[in-house]
Amino acid sequence: MSATYDTIGVNYADLRQPDPRIAAVIHDALGDAETVLNVGAGAGSYEPADRNVTALEPSAKMIQQRPASSATVIQGTAEDLPFDDESFDAAMAVLIIHHWTDQAKGLAEMRRVTRGPVVLLTFDPDHRNFWLLDYIPQLTALDDDNMPKMTAYEVSLGPVEISCVPVPHDCTDGFMAAYWRRPRAYLDERVRAAISPFWMIGDITRELGQLERDLDSGAREQSYGALFNADTFDAGYRLVRTV
Secondary structure, three states, X not given: XXXXXXXXXXXXXXXXXXXXXXXXXXXXXXXXXXXXXXXXXXXXXXXXXXXXXXXXXXXXXXXXXXXOOOOEEEOOOHHHOOXXXXXXXXXXXXXXXXXXXXXXXXXXXXXXXXXXXXXXXEEOOXXXXXXXXXXXXXXXXXXXXXOOOOHHHHHHHXXXXXXXXXXXXXXXXXXXXXXXXXXXXXXXXXXXXXOOHHHHOOOOHHHHHHHHHXXXXXXXXXXXXXXXXXXXXXXXXXXEEEO
16 A cells, blocks of 8 residues: 555645544544554544544655644554554544455454454445446446455454445545535546545546536536535445444
8 A cells, every 4th residue: 555655645635634524423433532543544634633643654655744743653554553452442444444455454453452442434335326436437346346345344343333424515535425516626637636546547538528528518417416406425435333
């Protein structure tokens, strides 16, 4: 994962600002934990300011973008956490598991070093209702290859609760489905540069051209218009929490 984010990490923090509504869901799931490990911490998004957080991040570029006031950061990988058993009250990982080289081992490591809940914001690859997939079907194949099925979390972590995390229409965190009601954003190269799947699927000039034409003609609104009156959208993001 390090090499990927050393490339896409440029300006990442500017476009991936934590959304306060999603942050509230994650922080609530951490319960009363005082010490928290953030695995694949990136530039520090969603780290609770009122807890003692240790961040683990493999990419030097991402570490450089962390604010000076952010949590203590250690360079390392999820698959080999440099901590003793039950070192933390809770552990969290946000939209990162698809970059791990061994997902089962990474989850097992999070469970090993944590006394309390393990919390992950992730994506259900079987949830395929996002309109952008109609234009860029390569994203579906990418999810099939890189995202674990929801049943995999219980295998590695033990009993879990799984809940939907709706995406607000004005989401401030520029992940894949953040712009579901702002479709022209996907035509912006800078926006795509902060969304790792776009770096993994190759050239999509033709697909983006079709999207732009449909936006200009109004064809896209005719197909998906009802969706754009909603304030939130279930794009398949899920909160997984051990119980």
